[in-house]
Amino acid sequence: MIHKTKRTPTAVLFATCASTLVLTGCFTEFDIEDDTPTAATQCESQTLQNGLCQANQSEVIDWLAKNFENQQRNVVYELNSAEAGVQTVQDFDAVAAPATDNIEASETNTIEDGVDESDWVKVIDNRYLATPKQPKVDYQYVWKENTAKQKQDCQDNYFDGGFFIEPSVQVDSIVDTIEIDSKTSEPYFYNWCEGRWELDDIYITEGELKVFEMIQTPASSAIISNTKLNPYSNYVSGLYDVLDDTGLLVLSSLSDELPEMRSNYGWWHNKSGIDMIDVSDPINPQANWSIKLDGYIVDTRVLNDELFVVSRRSPYEFYQFADTLNTDALNSIPTNKLMGTIQLNDEAPQLLSPIETCLLPKDERPAWGITFTYLTKIDLTDPSNIQTVCTLAPMHSIYMNEEAVYFLTTDYNWRNDDNRVKTNLDRFDLNTLNYTGSLYTDGSLGWGIDSKFRIKEQTLNEQQVLTLILTEQNSNNREHYIRNFEVNGSEFTQLDVYPEAGEKAIGKEREDIFSARIDGNSVQIVTYLNSDPLYEFNISDPSNIWMESELEIPGFSTYLHNIEDTELTVGLGQTDDRRLKIELYDQTGTDSSVLGTIELDSRTYSPATWDYKAFTSINDAENQLFRIAIPIQRWGYNDWTVNSETYYTNMAGIWLIQVDYSTSPATITQVNEIEVTDQPRDVYQSRAVIRGSAVHYAINGEVFSVDFSETTDVHSSAQ
Known part of the structure; x- marks a missing residue:
């Protein structure tokens, strides 16, 4: 210490x-x-x-x-754009479900407590699951064969000795004379002189907002309403449940002209839609209001x-x-x-x-x-x-907390001054929307999932403190710092920086930060090159940052999650040979330790390693059980064995993990690894909801339900 x-x-x-x-x-x-x-x-x-x-x-x-x-x-x-209106339809006879006990369900995993974020799944009244089915645009093409003259002109003007010749201008059809610009070095593999594919028709399937009732026994779901979203929506970017679970906000990108949807140039005219749907009666959702913004x-x-x-x-x-x-x-x-x-x-x-x-x-x-x-x-x-x-x-x-929002920008060539990296932070007060001031500091907040957790503004020691985890890079060397600033009106006053001269560095030479977390008085950082040092720092006195513990283990974590009111941390990441792993750390005092590690077979991945919202958890404080459901996927392999080598099928499923902290030391166990479909499409949008003894896995408008147990029975909402 x-x-x-x-x-x-x-x-x-x-x-x-x-x-x-x-x-x-x-x-x-x-x-x-x-x-x-x-x-x-x-x-x-x-x-x-x-x-x-x-x-x-x-x-x-x-x-x-x-x-x-x-x-x-x-x-x-x-992204493209669009405008819209919301239309609610009932394609089936829906009957109100009988009232059930209020069983707690998991919520969207967010950066800041109390500040909600959009997600692919939202839970209404701890009982209903709402999720979108994305709009779809299908293009139908027909083959148009060129005339004999067009074919010959194409060969004469576009090809020379098996090489494609680039014209100086783009042309829509074969003409008698084409000005030659240059000859490429790549041989052509497809003789498009024979003809061309032309767009014949566009088929558009409107997006939908689906609401399911989550059923406990047996674990299953039942669709109770299906709301067609506005016809100009070309992509639903997320949902919010708001106004005490009586409203659902649907965020989407919009297109003014349907034939131009998904066009390369659509973003010039892009618009975004915000639609409020009244779900006070989830069986009969009603459009409430709609906002369109450029x-x-x-x-x-x-x-x-x-x-x-x-x-x-x-x-x-x-x-x-x-x-x-x-x-x-x-x-x-x-x-x-x-x-x-x-x-x-x-x-x-x-x-x-x-x-x-x-x-x-x-x-x-x-x-x-x-x-x-x-x-x-x-x-x-x-x-x-x-x-x-x-x-x-x-x-x-x-970055946003309950007081302010920061606009963050990293410049990797700050004013051409010795290639120094700088980060700009512009702060806005949420109550007034007034701009309050800017901070310029050395280093970057990084990229990817860890960058989301490298900044936090909170009250420490009766001061409003902004904590930043920053990385400076010179040549191949990386230096990592924790900096505390007092936020006082428009001024940022530096309180402390770690490390200073004589203090142990964060990470070894050339190690990058793979995950970070600022949580109350604690700062956790994982660096990695050949091993995974997990550091914990104490910032309870923001003017005196000190290293509390260091733990070196194989592999690395890309996401850290602290279990509320304990000294336990769950790390999700990869082993040295890039297999998916989840670990439980005890960070009590200076004696940090690994309480358990669970690894999956190779070729298994999870969107939760790069998207913290895909990490679903619920804490049963009464029974001291922390349950986790993580989407997993495998791609491109067949499930058979040749010469003692095993090949895996495509799959999308759920990884169920439980931490029992009713005993000391706490334990982490794998409850189940369940395949719910062999079509892992849109898996990056998949989400799980834990409700009581059931887990509901949503992926592009479908819901698969399983028990949080060792059973493998899967119920599909399509059944």
């Missing part, structure tokens, strides 16, 4: 907002229904050197014109009957007139086309944000492209109450 002498906090003040602005931020609140822009303080008059500033219209236009060239070099394709939804959260939406869009006009886009051209773009709109039901569309309220980066941030990013707050009890703030600063991901 290493204790450090408590030090005086180092006062490192980062970007602040001008004190003359409204409340604590650089954003003036506005009513979306009010077309009159509020007064804006010009960027030049603001004293802050970094962070975001509130500009006037001419400053925004000037900024766009200057930065447009970067956007042309960095086009990012997003842009692609990046992430969402629900807190206290309010939906927070982070969306972004790049106006099509930027690229349509790329060669002539300048300040004059930008001024000629209609405001609704530039800023985008939001629309409730059939009411007139309103601006997502007036241009005067859009925040500009005051510092020299990297400009990967011009993208408007919006933070929108929607009152779910009164959807006409909408607030939005806009920024033109880059953003990779978000």
Whole structure:
């Protein structure tokens, strides 16, 4: 155990907002229904050197014109779009199920307690399971054979000695003369001179929201309602159960024109849909209200009957007139086309944000492209109450607790200063949506599942503390740090950093962080190269971070889950030979230990290793049992043996694990490994729900039910 002498906090003040602005931020609140822009303080008059500033219209236009060239070099394709209305249908006779005891069911695994996240499955009243069936677009093509002249012209003009010749322009049909640009070095494998496939028809199957009753004995499910989603939805991105389980929010991307669905260019005009469905009577769901907004939804959260939406869009006009886009051209773009709109039901569309309220980066941030990013707050009890703030600063991901939301961006070539990595954090107050300040710090928060858990803002030692787990990389070396900052209004004051000189490093040379977790006073980090050190740090005194324990084991974990009110941690990851494993760690005091490891056969994977929402658990505190259900899959093998080698079938199933902490030491056991289907399609969207003694596994509109036991009987909702 290493204790450090408590030090005086180092006062490192980062970007602040001008004190003359409204409340604590650089954003003036506005009513979306009010077309009159509020007064804006010009960027030049603001004293802050970094962070975001509130500009006037001419400053925004000037900024766009200057930065447009970067956007042309960095086009990012997003999902298609659409608009919609929700229609509820009943294709069967549904009878209300008799009341049953209120058996607790598992919920969506989230980053922050109390802050809900969208998921593929939501549970209503601990009794009903709601899940979407994705819309589907099928294209029918017909073969059109070329004429003899077309075939000969194709051979003469497109091929030379078995090699394909690239024309300088794209052509839709064979013409007499084609200008030759260059000859490739790749031989052709298919002689498309004979003919071509042409699109003949498009078949569209609308998405559906299905609600099932979860039955205990025997473990099974029964569909009780089936709601057709709006016909313009081309992808359902998630669900929320809200308003005390009386409403379901359906998030989706939308397309204005059905024939253009899934088009490569659909994202230019992309829209997103938010549909509220009344499920106070789950047998008879009813459409309540619908919101359509321009842009692609990046992430969402629900807190206290309010939906927070982070969306972004790049106006099509930027690229349509790329060669002539300048300040004059930008001024000629209609405001609704530039800023985008939001629309409730059939009411007139309103601006997502007036241009005067859009925040500009005051510092020299990297400009990967011009993208408007919006933070929108929607009152779910009164959807006409909408607030939005806009920024033109880059953003990779978000972190949100019950107080604030952070826009996070990592730059791997910060201002070309010795290739240093920097992370930008822009903070917004959730109550007012005011921008409160920015933090710039060395290092990155990483990528993948571990990056979601490398940041936390909470109250420690009567201080509002922001904890970050950051990685700096120079050449092949990686250095990992824990940094604590006090958050006080617009200021971030560094309290402590670990390690400092003389303190043990986090990880060995060239080891990367594979998983991390900040949970109350504890910080857990797993690094890996040839082995798996699991470190635990104590941050109960945010000015004095110290290493509490270190545990070295084979393999690595990509997700860590702490069992509430215990010192037990479950780690999900892989062995050294890349087999799926789950382990139980006891991290009491300085004597961390492995209490048990369970491994599956090779070629078995789980989406829970990269998607924390796929990790389903429920804690039976009364009986001190912690139950886990994890989707698993195998691909591309036949179940037979040749020369003593075994080949496995395709499968999708559930891995059932139980931790018994009623005894000391606690134990971890595999209850079952169950195959529910040999078609592991869409497994990345699969989810399990644990309810009492039953487990219900949902995958693209179907539900498979099993007992949380050693039995292998599987009930399909299609039966």
